[in-house]
Amino acid sequence: MTAVAVAAGCSNSPGDTAADEHDTQPETIRVSYGDDADNYGFLHMPGGDGPHPVVVMVHGGGWLEDHDLSYFEPLSQSLADEGIAVWNIEYRRVEGAGGWPITLADADDATEALATSVQDAAGGSLDLDRVHLAGHSAGGHLAAWIAGRHTLPPDAPGSQPQIRPVSATIMAGVFDLSLAATAGHDGFVRELLDGMPEDHPDRYAIASPIEHLPVGLTVTAVHGTADQTVDPVQSRTYVEASQAAGDPAELHMLDGFGHGEFGDVHSPAWVAAKQIIVDRVGT
Secondary structure, three states, rough: EEEEEEOOOOOOOOOOOOHHHHHHHHEEEEEOOOOOOOOOEEEEEEEOOOOEEEEEOOOOOOEEOOOOHHHHHHHHHHOOOOOEEEEEEEEOEEEEOOOOHHHHHHHHHHHHHHHHHHHOOOOEEEEEEEEEEEEEEEHHHHHHHHHHHHHHOOOOOOOOOOOOOEEEEEEOOOHHHHHHHHHHOOOHHHHHHOOOOOHHHHHHHHHHHHHHHOOOOOEEEEEEOOOOOOOOOOHHHHHHHHOOOOOOOOEEEEEEOOOOOHHOOHHHHHHHHHHHHHHHOOO
């Protein structure tokens, strides 16, 4: 495990002591969860002693090597400013060292590290009974997959997890990989799983969150009606299937918004998604 403090937040009032400032300043720590260069994340710690609820943030970008966690850093910090610990994870990606099954295994390992290296870096102040998930686009897929990985067979990546999240907020996520690869003509999915559904039906079954219902927790799908990258039907059909399976899933359609706005900390789309996350953490 490697943990390095890389940033600090705002200071307190001039009358506070140095010790008080140390206790109340937010902090960002880089933590490794494995041996690969992409097996790391940034832990954003809020001020105060805790125990702190945790949001695992999973960035998107088509599962591709060219897109990393950096665009999720402002979003993560905005959640930490609400008094929430945030674990913004990196993972191995397609066109790098990732792909099937490594990308999924990394998402699982990064989440499970909350109980080990990440908790150590936090000084034991994380409340692991209040772990929440949030992801965007391809990261929305991974976050939804993490939410349901406890339903997988024992030989699948991510099965039998120790960390059991209590909610997931999925922004413009891909829930049905078979639908995306066929009706959606999604080449990114085909690259992730190295083929079409007829080539690897077992991979599609393990990797598709819609195949894992019920998951026993609240998954909230947030999607822009004008999304031209991930068809809003992905969120609609997942929520319908979740509710039919007995899960308390929710759908929030944001009129007129597209795909990328969820990655902009100043966008009303992120503001809406952030409020849902904060509300889930507070329940």
